[in-house]
Amino acid sequence: MILFLMIIEELSGVKHEEKGLNFKNPLQFHQKFYSEDSYVRMHYHSSYEINICENLQGTVNIEGTTHDLTDVKLLFFPPDVIHSYRILKNSGTIKVWHIGLQHLDMVHHEVIDRLFRYDSYRISDNRTRMNNALELLSRIDEKNGLSRTAGILQLLNLFYNPKRKNEEEKKLNPFLHRIIGWTESSFTEQITLDDAASAVNLSRYHFSRKFKAHTGSSYMEFLMNLRLENSLYYLNRGFSVSETAGKSGFSDVSYFIRKFRSLYNQTPLQYQKKIEKESHIN
Structure with missing residues:
Protein backbone atom coordinates (compact mmCIF):
# COMPACT_ATOMS: atom_id res chain seq x y z
CA MET A 1 0.00 0.00 0.00
CA ILE A 2 1.30 3.46 -0.85
CA LEU A 3 0.95 5.76 2.16
CA PHE A 4 0.51 9.42 1.22
CA LEU A 5 1.95 11.91 3.69
CA MET A 6 -0.23 14.53 2.03
CA ILE A 7 -3.40 14.17 -0.02
CA ILE A 8 -1.90 14.66 -3.44
CA GLU A 9 -3.09 14.78 -7.01
CA GLU A 10 -1.44 11.82 -8.71
CA LEU A 11 0.60 12.07 -11.88
CA SER A 12 -1.66 11.38 -14.80
CA GLY A 13 -2.30 12.20 -18.41
CA VAL A 14 -4.25 15.33 -17.57
CA LYS A 15 -1.36 16.69 -15.48
CA HIS A 16 -3.43 17.25 -12.32
CA GLU A 17 -0.36 18.25 -10.30
CA GLU A 18 0.25 21.28 -12.51
CA LYS A 19 -3.27 22.71 -12.52
CA GLY A 20 -2.55 25.04 -9.58
CA LEU A 21 0.61 26.55 -11.07
CA ASN A 22 0.30 30.19 -12.12
CA PHE A 23 2.14 33.51 -11.75
CA LYS A 24 0.92 34.01 -8.16
CA ASN A 25 1.52 30.37 -7.21
CA PRO A 26 4.62 29.18 -9.11
CA LEU A 27 5.38 26.27 -6.78
CA GLN A 28 3.61 22.98 -5.98
CA PHE A 29 4.95 20.52 -3.40
CA HIS A 30 4.19 17.01 -2.19
CA GLN A 31 6.10 14.11 -0.70
CA LYS A 32 5.68 10.35 -0.83
CA PHE A 33 6.69 7.38 1.28
CA TYR A 34 6.50 3.90 -0.23
CA SER A 35 5.70 1.05 2.15
CA GLU A 36 5.68 -1.54 -0.67
CA ASP A 37 7.79 -2.16 -3.76
CA SER A 38 6.37 0.41 -6.16
CA TYR A 39 6.46 1.45 -9.79
CA VAL A 40 5.88 5.10 -10.68
CA ARG A 41 4.96 5.01 -14.34
CA MET A 42 6.65 6.98 -17.11
CA HIS A 43 5.51 10.58 -17.22
CA TYR A 44 6.64 14.09 -18.04
CA HIS A 45 5.44 17.60 -17.23
CA SER A 46 5.28 21.04 -18.77
CA SER A 47 6.83 22.47 -15.58
CA TYR A 48 10.29 22.11 -14.06
CA GLU A 49 10.45 19.28 -11.52
CA ILE A 50 12.85 18.78 -8.62
CA ASN A 51 12.95 15.51 -6.66
CA ILE A 52 14.88 15.29 -3.39
CA CYS A 53 15.48 11.68 -2.36
CA GLU A 54 15.98 10.61 1.23
CA ASN A 55 17.46 7.11 1.61
CA LEU A 56 15.73 5.75 -1.49
CA GLN A 57 16.65 2.36 -2.92
CA GLY A 58 15.70 1.37 -6.45
CA THR A 59 16.13 2.81 -9.93
CA VAL A 60 15.01 5.77 -12.00
CA ASN A 61 14.59 5.49 -15.77
CA ILE A 62 15.13 8.75 -17.66
CA GLU A 63 14.48 8.88 -21.40
CA GLY A 64 15.11 5.13 -21.67
CA THR A 65 18.30 5.04 -19.55
CA THR A 66 18.20 3.43 -16.09
CA HIS A 67 20.12 4.86 -13.11
CA ASP A 68 20.61 3.38 -9.64
CA LEU A 69 19.14 5.53 -6.86
CA THR A 70 21.72 4.51 -4.26
CA ASP A 71 23.35 7.70 -2.90
CA VAL A 72 21.24 9.90 -5.21
CA LYS A 73 20.04 12.97 -3.32
CA LEU A 74 18.68 15.23 -6.03
CA LEU A 75 17.09 14.91 -9.47
CA PHE A 76 16.14 17.77 -11.73
CA PHE A 77 13.84 17.44 -14.75
CA PRO A 78 13.19 20.28 -17.20
CA PRO A 79 9.86 20.20 -19.07
CA ASP A 80 9.13 17.18 -21.30
CA VAL A 81 11.81 14.86 -19.86
CA ILE A 82 10.30 11.37 -19.47
CA HIS A 83 11.09 9.54 -16.22
CA SER A 84 9.82 6.67 -14.09
CA TYR A 85 10.78 5.03 -10.79
CA ARG A 86 11.02 1.51 -9.39
CA ILE A 87 11.31 1.89 -5.62
CA LEU A 88 11.99 -0.76 -2.98
CA LYS A 89 9.62 -0.82 -0.01
CA ASN A 90 10.33 1.15 3.17
CA SER A 91 13.48 2.64 1.66
CA GLY A 92 12.78 6.34 2.10
CA THR A 93 10.84 9.29 0.75
CA ILE A 94 10.71 11.52 -2.33
CA LYS A 95 9.99 15.23 -1.98
CA VAL A 96 8.68 16.67 -5.24
CA TRP A 97 8.47 20.30 -6.33
CA HIS A 98 6.90 21.54 -9.57
CA ILE A 99 7.91 25.02 -10.72
CA GLY A 100 5.71 26.87 -13.21
CA LEU A 101 7.11 28.71 -16.22
CA GLN A 102 5.04 31.89 -15.89
CA HIS A 103 7.80 33.90 -14.18
CA LEU A 104 10.15 33.16 -17.06
CA ASP A 105 7.95 34.96 -19.60
CA MET A 106 9.70 38.21 -18.68
CA VAL A 107 13.18 36.71 -19.19
CA HIS A 108 14.85 36.88 -22.59
CA HIS A 109 14.55 33.57 -24.41
CA GLU A 110 18.30 33.46 -25.11
CA VAL A 111 18.98 33.23 -21.37
CA ILE A 112 16.70 30.22 -21.03
CA ASP A 113 18.14 28.62 -24.18
CA ARG A 114 21.64 28.98 -22.74
CA LEU A 115 20.67 27.38 -19.46
CA PHE A 116 19.28 24.24 -21.07
CA ARG A 117 20.98 23.93 -24.40
CA TYR A 118 22.91 20.83 -23.35
CA ASP A 119 22.26 17.67 -21.33
CA SER A 120 18.88 18.58 -19.90
CA TYR A 121 18.26 16.50 -16.78
CA ARG A 122 20.51 16.31 -13.70
CA ILE A 123 21.27 13.58 -11.16
CA SER A 124 23.33 14.60 -8.14
CA ASP A 125 24.74 12.98 -5.01
CA ASN A 126 25.99 16.34 -3.74
CA ARG A 127 24.45 17.37 -0.42
CA THR A 128 25.63 20.97 -0.78
CA ARG A 129 23.79 21.30 -4.09
CA MET A 130 20.70 19.80 -2.45
CA ASN A 131 20.84 22.35 0.39
CA ASN A 132 21.33 25.19 -2.11
CA ALA A 133 18.29 23.97 -4.04
CA LEU A 134 16.18 23.92 -0.86
CA GLU A 135 17.24 27.49 -0.05
CA LEU A 136 16.30 28.69 -3.53
CA LEU A 137 12.97 26.84 -3.40
CA SER A 138 12.13 28.75 -0.23
CA ARG A 139 12.86 32.00 -2.09
CA ILE A 140 10.55 30.98 -4.93
CA ASP A 141 7.85 30.38 -2.32
CA GLU A 142 8.03 34.03 -1.21
CA LYS A 143 5.31 36.50 -2.21
CA ASN A 144 7.60 39.02 -3.92
CA GLY A 145 7.42 38.56 -7.70
CA LEU A 146 10.96 39.75 -8.47
CA SER A 147 12.39 37.59 -5.71
CA ARG A 148 10.55 34.60 -7.15
CA THR A 149 11.87 35.22 -10.65
CA ALA A 150 15.42 35.67 -9.36
CA GLY A 151 15.10 32.48 -7.32
CA ILE A 152 13.90 30.48 -10.33
CA LEU A 153 16.77 31.75 -12.50
CA GLN A 154 19.33 30.95 -9.79
CA LEU A 155 17.81 27.50 -9.40
CA LEU A 156 18.07 26.83 -13.13
CA ASN A 157 21.65 28.07 -13.12
CA LEU A 158 22.43 25.69 -10.24
CA PHE A 159 21.77 22.78 -12.58
CA TYR A 160 23.43 24.27 -15.66
CA ASN A 161 26.42 22.18 -16.72
CA PRO A 162 27.11 22.68 -20.45
CA LYS A 163 29.05 20.13 -22.45
CA ARG A 164 31.62 21.12 -25.03
CA LYS A 165 29.96 23.18 -27.73
CA ASN A 166 30.96 20.78 -30.49
CA GLU A 167 29.10 17.89 -28.84
CA GLU A 168 25.76 16.98 -30.30
CA GLU A 169 22.87 18.34 -28.28
CA LYS A 170 21.09 15.67 -26.25
CA LYS A 171 17.74 14.84 -27.80
CA LEU A 172 14.65 13.55 -26.07
CA ASN A 173 13.34 10.13 -27.00
CA PRO A 174 10.79 10.74 -29.80
CA PHE A 175 9.32 7.23 -29.61
CA LEU A 176 8.51 7.49 -25.90
CA HIS A 177 7.16 11.02 -26.21
CA ARG A 178 4.90 10.04 -29.06
CA ILE A 179 3.42 6.94 -27.42
CA ILE A 180 3.05 8.58 -23.99
CA GLY A 181 1.33 11.60 -25.52
CA TRP A 182 -1.02 9.38 -27.52
CA THR A 183 -1.83 7.18 -24.51
CA GLU A 184 -2.47 10.14 -22.21
CA SER A 185 -5.03 11.46 -24.68
CA SER A 186 -6.64 8.05 -25.26
CA PHE A 187 -6.47 6.03 -22.03
CA THR A 188 -10.14 6.58 -21.12
CA GLU A 189 -11.10 4.70 -24.30
CA GLN A 190 -10.95 0.92 -24.75
CA ILE A 191 -7.58 0.92 -26.49
CA THR A 192 -5.64 -2.25 -27.32
CA LEU A 193 -2.00 -3.12 -27.91
CA ASP A 194 -2.71 -3.07 -31.65
CA ASP A 195 -4.13 0.46 -31.34
CA ALA A 196 -0.98 1.65 -29.57
CA ALA A 197 1.29 0.01 -32.15
CA SER A 198 -0.65 1.63 -34.99
CA ALA A 199 -0.32 5.04 -33.32
CA VAL A 200 3.47 4.88 -33.80
CA ASN A 201 3.36 3.00 -37.12
CA LEU A 202 4.83 -0.26 -35.81
CA SER A 203 3.67 -3.85 -35.81
CA ARG A 204 2.37 -5.22 -32.53
CA TYR A 205 5.50 -7.39 -32.17
CA HIS A 206 8.05 -4.65 -32.86
CA PHE A 207 6.15 -2.12 -30.76
CA SER A 208 6.08 -4.43 -27.73
CA ARG A 209 9.80 -5.18 -28.02
CA LYS A 210 10.75 -1.53 -28.48
CA PHE A 211 8.62 -0.32 -25.58
CA LYS A 212 10.04 -3.01 -23.27
CA ALA A 213 13.61 -2.20 -24.35
CA HIS A 214 13.16 1.51 -23.61
CA THR A 215 11.25 1.23 -20.34
CA GLY A 216 11.82 -2.20 -18.80
CA SER A 217 8.06 -2.78 -18.57
CA SER A 218 5.26 -3.73 -20.93
CA TYR A 219 2.97 -1.21 -22.58
CA MET A 220 -0.12 -2.74 -20.96
CA GLU A 221 1.51 -2.37 -17.53
CA PHE A 222 2.13 1.30 -18.31
CA LEU A 223 -1.48 1.75 -19.45
CA MET A 224 -2.86 0.05 -16.34
CA ASN A 225 -0.74 2.22 -14.03
CA LEU A 226 -1.88 5.34 -15.86
CA ARG A 227 -5.54 4.39 -15.45
CA LEU A 228 -5.17 3.49 -11.78
CA GLU A 229 -3.25 6.67 -10.98
CA ASN A 230 -5.95 8.68 -12.72
CA SER A 231 -8.57 6.95 -10.59
CA LEU A 232 -6.96 8.37 -7.43
CA TYR A 233 -7.69 11.88 -8.66
CA TYR A 234 -11.42 11.20 -8.87
CA LEU A 235 -11.60 9.15 -5.67
CA ASN A 236 -9.89 12.01 -3.81
CA ARG A 237 -12.70 14.29 -5.00
CA GLY A 238 -15.56 12.11 -3.85
CA PHE A 239 -16.61 10.51 -7.14
CA SER A 240 -18.29 7.13 -6.75
CA VAL A 241 -16.36 3.96 -7.55
CA SER A 242 -18.41 3.35 -10.71
CA GLU A 243 -17.98 6.96 -11.89
CA THR A 244 -14.24 6.76 -11.22
CA ALA A 245 -13.93 3.51 -13.14
CA GLY A 246 -15.63 5.00 -16.20
CA LYS A 247 -13.57 8.20 -16.12
CA SER A 248 -10.36 6.15 -15.85
CA GLY A 249 -10.91 3.83 -18.80
CA PHE A 250 -12.47 0.79 -17.08
CA SER A 251 -15.67 -0.58 -18.61
CA SER A 262 -3.83 -5.52 -6.46
CA LEU A 263 -1.78 -2.31 -6.73
CA TYR A 264 -2.78 -0.47 -3.55
CA ASN A 265 -3.71 -3.38 -1.22
CA GLN A 266 -7.12 -1.86 -0.55
CA THR A 267 -10.37 -1.35 -2.41
CA PRO A 268 -11.29 2.04 -3.90
CA LEU A 269 -13.95 2.47 -1.20
CA GLN A 270 -11.45 1.69 1.57
CA TYR A 271 -9.08 4.23 0.02
CA GLN A 272 -11.80 6.89 0.02
CA LYS A 273 -12.66 6.22 3.66
CA LYS A 274 -8.98 6.49 4.64
CA ILE A 275 -8.62 9.79 2.76
CA GLU A 276 -11.77 11.15 4.40
CA LYS A 277 -10.51 10.15 7.85
CA GLU A 278 -7.10 11.75 7.24
CA SER A 279 -8.70 14.97 6.01
CA HIS A 280 -10.71 15.23 9.24
CA ILE A 281 -7.55 14.67 11.30
CA ASN A 282 -5.68 17.37 9.37
Whole structure:
Protein backbone atom coordinates (compact mmCIF):
# COMPACT_ATOMS: atom_id res chain seq x y z
CA MET A 1 0.00 0.00 0.00
CA ILE A 2 1.30 3.46 -0.85
CA LEU A 3 0.95 5.76 2.16
CA PHE A 4 0.51 9.42 1.22
CA LEU A 5 1.95 11.91 3.69
CA MET A 6 -0.23 14.53 2.03
CA ILE A 7 -3.40 14.17 -0.02
CA ILE A 8 -1.90 14.66 -3.44
CA GLU A 9 -3.09 14.78 -7.01
CA GLU A 10 -1.44 11.82 -8.71
CA LEU A 11 0.60 12.07 -11.88
CA SER A 12 -1.66 11.38 -14.80
CA GLY A 13 -2.30 12.20 -18.41
CA VAL A 14 -4.25 15.33 -17.57
CA LYS A 15 -1.36 16.69 -15.48
CA HIS A 16 -3.43 17.25 -12.32
CA GLU A 17 -0.36 18.25 -10.30
CA GLU A 18 0.25 21.28 -12.51
CA LYS A 19 -3.27 22.71 -12.52
CA GLY A 20 -2.55 25.04 -9.58
CA LEU A 21 0.61 26.55 -11.07
CA ASN A 22 0.30 30.19 -12.12
CA PHE A 23 2.14 33.51 -11.75
CA LYS A 24 0.92 34.01 -8.16
CA ASN A 25 1.52 30.37 -7.21
CA PRO A 26 4.62 29.18 -9.11
CA LEU A 27 5.38 26.27 -6.78
CA GLN A 28 3.61 22.98 -5.98
CA PHE A 29 4.95 20.52 -3.40
CA HIS A 30 4.19 17.01 -2.19
CA GLN A 31 6.10 14.11 -0.70
CA LYS A 32 5.68 10.35 -0.83
CA PHE A 33 6.69 7.38 1.28
CA TYR A 34 6.50 3.90 -0.23
CA SER A 35 5.70 1.05 2.15
CA GLU A 36 5.68 -1.54 -0.67
CA ASP A 37 7.79 -2.16 -3.76
CA SER A 38 6.37 0.41 -6.16
CA TYR A 39 6.46 1.45 -9.79
CA VAL A 40 5.88 5.10 -10.68
CA ARG A 41 4.96 5.01 -14.34
CA MET A 42 6.65 6.98 -17.11
CA HIS A 43 5.51 10.58 -17.22
CA TYR A 44 6.64 14.09 -18.04
CA HIS A 45 5.44 17.60 -17.23
CA SER A 46 5.28 21.04 -18.77
CA SER A 47 6.83 22.47 -15.58
CA TYR A 48 10.29 22.11 -14.06
CA GLU A 49 10.45 19.28 -11.52
CA ILE A 50 12.85 18.78 -8.62
CA ASN A 51 12.95 15.51 -6.66
CA ILE A 52 14.88 15.29 -3.39
CA CYS A 53 15.48 11.68 -2.36
CA GLU A 54 15.98 10.61 1.23
CA ASN A 55 17.46 7.11 1.61
CA LEU A 56 15.73 5.75 -1.49
CA GLN A 57 16.65 2.36 -2.92
CA GLY A 58 15.70 1.37 -6.45
CA THR A 59 16.13 2.81 -9.93
CA VAL A 60 15.01 5.77 -12.00
CA ASN A 61 14.59 5.49 -15.77
CA ILE A 62 15.13 8.75 -17.66
CA GLU A 63 14.48 8.88 -21.40
CA GLY A 64 15.11 5.13 -21.67
CA THR A 65 18.30 5.04 -19.55
CA THR A 66 18.20 3.43 -16.09
CA HIS A 67 20.12 4.86 -13.11
CA ASP A 68 20.61 3.38 -9.64
CA LEU A 69 19.14 5.53 -6.86
CA THR A 70 21.72 4.51 -4.26
CA ASP A 71 23.35 7.70 -2.90
CA VAL A 72 21.24 9.90 -5.21
CA LYS A 73 20.04 12.97 -3.32
CA LEU A 74 18.68 15.23 -6.03
CA LEU A 75 17.09 14.91 -9.47
CA PHE A 76 16.14 17.77 -11.73
CA PHE A 77 13.84 17.44 -14.75
CA PRO A 78 13.19 20.28 -17.20
CA PRO A 79 9.86 20.20 -19.07
CA ASP A 80 9.13 17.18 -21.30
CA VAL A 81 11.81 14.86 -19.86
CA ILE A 82 10.30 11.37 -19.47
CA HIS A 83 11.09 9.54 -16.22
CA SER A 84 9.82 6.67 -14.09
CA TYR A 85 10.78 5.03 -10.79
CA ARG A 86 11.02 1.51 -9.39
CA ILE A 87 11.31 1.89 -5.62
CA LEU A 88 11.99 -0.76 -2.98
CA LYS A 89 9.62 -0.82 -0.01
CA ASN A 90 10.33 1.15 3.17
CA SER A 91 13.48 2.64 1.66
CA GLY A 92 12.78 6.34 2.10
CA THR A 93 10.84 9.29 0.75
CA ILE A 94 10.71 11.52 -2.33
CA LYS A 95 9.99 15.23 -1.98
CA VAL A 96 8.68 16.67 -5.24
CA TRP A 97 8.47 20.30 -6.33
CA HIS A 98 6.90 21.54 -9.57
CA ILE A 99 7.91 25.02 -10.72
CA GLY A 100 5.71 26.87 -13.21
CA LEU A 101 7.11 28.71 -16.22
CA GLN A 102 5.04 31.89 -15.89
CA HIS A 103 7.80 33.90 -14.18
CA LEU A 104 10.15 33.16 -17.06
CA ASP A 105 7.95 34.96 -19.60
CA MET A 106 9.70 38.21 -18.68
CA VAL A 107 13.18 36.71 -19.19
CA HIS A 108 14.85 36.88 -22.59
CA HIS A 109 14.55 33.57 -24.41
CA GLU A 110 18.30 33.46 -25.11
CA VAL A 111 18.98 33.23 -21.37
CA ILE A 112 16.70 30.22 -21.03
CA ASP A 113 18.14 28.62 -24.18
CA ARG A 114 21.64 28.98 -22.74
CA LEU A 115 20.67 27.38 -19.46
CA PHE A 116 19.28 24.24 -21.07
CA ARG A 117 20.98 23.93 -24.40
CA TYR A 118 22.91 20.83 -23.35
CA ASP A 119 22.26 17.67 -21.33
CA SER A 120 18.88 18.58 -19.90
CA TYR A 121 18.26 16.50 -16.78
CA ARG A 122 20.51 16.31 -13.70
CA ILE A 123 21.27 13.58 -11.16
CA SER A 124 23.33 14.60 -8.14
CA ASP A 125 24.74 12.98 -5.01
CA ASN A 126 25.99 16.34 -3.74
CA ARG A 127 24.45 17.37 -0.42
CA THR A 128 25.63 20.97 -0.78
CA ARG A 129 23.79 21.30 -4.09
CA MET A 130 20.70 19.80 -2.45
CA ASN A 131 20.84 22.35 0.39
CA ASN A 132 21.33 25.19 -2.11
CA ALA A 133 18.29 23.97 -4.04
CA LEU A 134 16.18 23.92 -0.86
CA GLU A 135 17.24 27.49 -0.05
CA LEU A 136 16.30 28.69 -3.53
CA LEU A 137 12.97 26.84 -3.40
CA SER A 138 12.13 28.75 -0.23
CA ARG A 139 12.86 32.00 -2.09
CA ILE A 140 10.55 30.98 -4.93
CA ASP A 141 7.85 30.38 -2.32
CA GLU A 142 8.03 34.03 -1.21
CA LYS A 143 5.31 36.50 -2.21
CA ASN A 144 7.60 39.02 -3.92
CA GLY A 145 7.42 38.56 -7.70
CA LEU A 146 10.96 39.75 -8.47
CA SER A 147 12.39 37.59 -5.71
CA ARG A 148 10.55 34.60 -7.15
CA THR A 149 11.87 35.22 -10.65
CA ALA A 150 15.42 35.67 -9.36
CA GLY A 151 15.10 32.48 -7.32
CA ILE A 152 13.90 30.48 -10.33
CA LEU A 153 16.77 31.75 -12.50
CA GLN A 154 19.33 30.95 -9.79
CA LEU A 155 17.81 27.50 -9.40
CA LEU A 156 18.07 26.83 -13.13
CA ASN A 157 21.65 28.07 -13.12
CA LEU A 158 22.43 25.69 -10.24
CA PHE A 159 21.77 22.78 -12.58
CA TYR A 160 23.43 24.27 -15.66
CA ASN A 161 26.42 22.18 -16.72
CA PRO A 162 27.11 22.68 -20.45
CA LYS A 163 29.05 20.13 -22.45
CA ARG A 164 31.62 21.12 -25.03
CA LYS A 165 29.96 23.18 -27.73
CA ASN A 166 30.96 20.78 -30.49
CA GLU A 167 29.10 17.89 -28.84
CA GLU A 168 25.76 16.98 -30.30
CA GLU A 169 22.87 18.34 -28.28
CA LYS A 170 21.09 15.67 -26.25
CA LYS A 171 17.74 14.84 -27.80
CA LEU A 172 14.65 13.55 -26.07
CA ASN A 173 13.34 10.13 -27.00
CA PRO A 174 10.79 10.74 -29.80
CA PHE A 175 9.32 7.23 -29.61
CA LEU A 176 8.51 7.49 -25.90
CA HIS A 177 7.16 11.02 -26.21
CA ARG A 178 4.90 10.04 -29.06
CA ILE A 179 3.42 6.94 -27.42
CA ILE A 180 3.05 8.58 -23.99
CA GLY A 181 1.33 11.60 -25.52
CA TRP A 182 -1.02 9.38 -27.52
CA THR A 183 -1.83 7.18 -24.51
CA GLU A 184 -2.47 10.14 -22.21
CA SER A 185 -5.03 11.46 -24.68
CA SER A 186 -6.64 8.05 -25.26
CA PHE A 187 -6.47 6.03 -22.03
CA THR A 188 -10.14 6.58 -21.12
CA GLU A 189 -11.10 4.70 -24.30
CA GLN A 190 -10.95 0.92 -24.75
CA ILE A 191 -7.58 0.92 -26.49
CA THR A 192 -5.64 -2.25 -27.32
CA LEU A 193 -2.00 -3.12 -27.91
CA ASP A 194 -2.71 -3.07 -31.65
CA ASP A 195 -4.13 0.46 -31.34
CA ALA A 196 -0.98 1.65 -29.57
CA ALA A 197 1.29 0.01 -32.15
CA SER A 198 -0.65 1.63 -34.99
CA ALA A 199 -0.32 5.04 -33.32
CA VAL A 200 3.47 4.88 -33.80
CA ASN A 201 3.36 3.00 -37.12
CA LEU A 202 4.83 -0.26 -35.81
CA SER A 203 3.67 -3.85 -35.81
CA ARG A 204 2.37 -5.22 -32.53
CA TYR A 205 5.50 -7.39 -32.17
CA HIS A 206 8.05 -4.65 -32.86
CA PHE A 207 6.15 -2.12 -30.76
CA SER A 208 6.08 -4.43 -27.73
CA ARG A 209 9.80 -5.18 -28.02
CA LYS A 210 10.75 -1.53 -28.48
CA PHE A 211 8.62 -0.32 -25.58
CA LYS A 212 10.04 -3.01 -23.27
CA ALA A 213 13.61 -2.20 -24.35
CA HIS A 214 13.16 1.51 -23.61
CA THR A 215 11.25 1.23 -20.34
CA GLY A 216 11.82 -2.20 -18.80
CA SER A 217 8.06 -2.78 -18.57
CA SER A 218 5.26 -3.73 -20.93
CA TYR A 219 2.97 -1.21 -22.58
CA MET A 220 -0.12 -2.74 -20.96
CA GLU A 221 1.51 -2.37 -17.53
CA PHE A 222 2.13 1.30 -18.31
CA LEU A 223 -1.48 1.75 -19.45
CA MET A 224 -2.86 0.05 -16.34
CA ASN A 225 -0.74 2.22 -14.03
CA LEU A 226 -1.88 5.34 -15.86
CA ARG A 227 -5.54 4.39 -15.45
CA LEU A 228 -5.17 3.49 -11.78
CA GLU A 229 -3.25 6.67 -10.98
CA ASN A 230 -5.95 8.68 -12.72
CA SER A 231 -8.57 6.95 -10.59
CA LEU A 232 -6.96 8.37 -7.43
CA TYR A 233 -7.69 11.88 -8.66
CA TYR A 234 -11.42 11.20 -8.87
CA LEU A 235 -11.60 9.15 -5.67
CA ASN A 236 -9.89 12.01 -3.81
CA ARG A 237 -12.70 14.29 -5.00
CA GLY A 238 -15.56 12.11 -3.85
CA PHE A 239 -16.61 10.51 -7.14
CA SER A 240 -18.29 7.13 -6.75
CA VAL A 241 -16.36 3.96 -7.55
CA SER A 242 -18.41 3.35 -10.71
CA GLU A 243 -17.98 6.96 -11.89
CA THR A 244 -14.24 6.76 -11.22
CA ALA A 245 -13.93 3.51 -13.14
CA GLY A 246 -15.63 5.00 -16.20
CA LYS A 247 -13.57 8.20 -16.12
CA SER A 248 -10.36 6.15 -15.85
CA GLY A 249 -10.91 3.83 -18.80
CA PHE A 250 -12.47 0.79 -17.08
CA SER A 251 -15.67 -0.58 -18.61
CA ASP A 252 -16.00 -3.24 -15.87
CA VAL A 253 -16.25 -1.91 -12.30
CA SER A 254 -15.39 -5.29 -10.75
CA TYR A 255 -12.23 -5.50 -12.85
CA PHE A 256 -11.30 -1.96 -11.77
CA ILE A 257 -11.73 -2.89 -8.10
CA ARG A 258 -9.57 -6.02 -8.50
CA LYS A 259 -6.78 -4.12 -10.22
CA PHE A 260 -6.95 -1.26 -7.71
CA ARG A 261 -6.71 -3.68 -4.79
CA SER A 262 -3.83 -5.52 -6.46
CA LEU A 263 -1.78 -2.31 -6.73
CA TYR A 264 -2.78 -0.47 -3.55
CA ASN A 265 -3.71 -3.38 -1.22
CA GLN A 266 -7.12 -1.86 -0.55
CA THR A 267 -10.37 -1.35 -2.41
CA PRO A 268 -11.29 2.04 -3.90
CA LEU A 269 -13.95 2.47 -1.20
CA GLN A 270 -11.45 1.69 1.57
CA TYR A 271 -9.08 4.23 0.02
CA GLN A 272 -11.80 6.89 0.02
CA LYS A 273 -12.66 6.22 3.66
CA LYS A 274 -8.98 6.49 4.64
CA ILE A 275 -8.62 9.79 2.76
CA GLU A 276 -11.77 11.15 4.40
CA LYS A 277 -10.51 10.15 7.85
CA GLU A 278 -7.10 11.75 7.24
CA SER A 279 -8.70 14.97 6.01
CA HIS A 280 -10.71 15.23 9.24
CA ILE A 281 -7.55 14.67 11.30
CA ASN A 282 -5.68 17.37 9.37
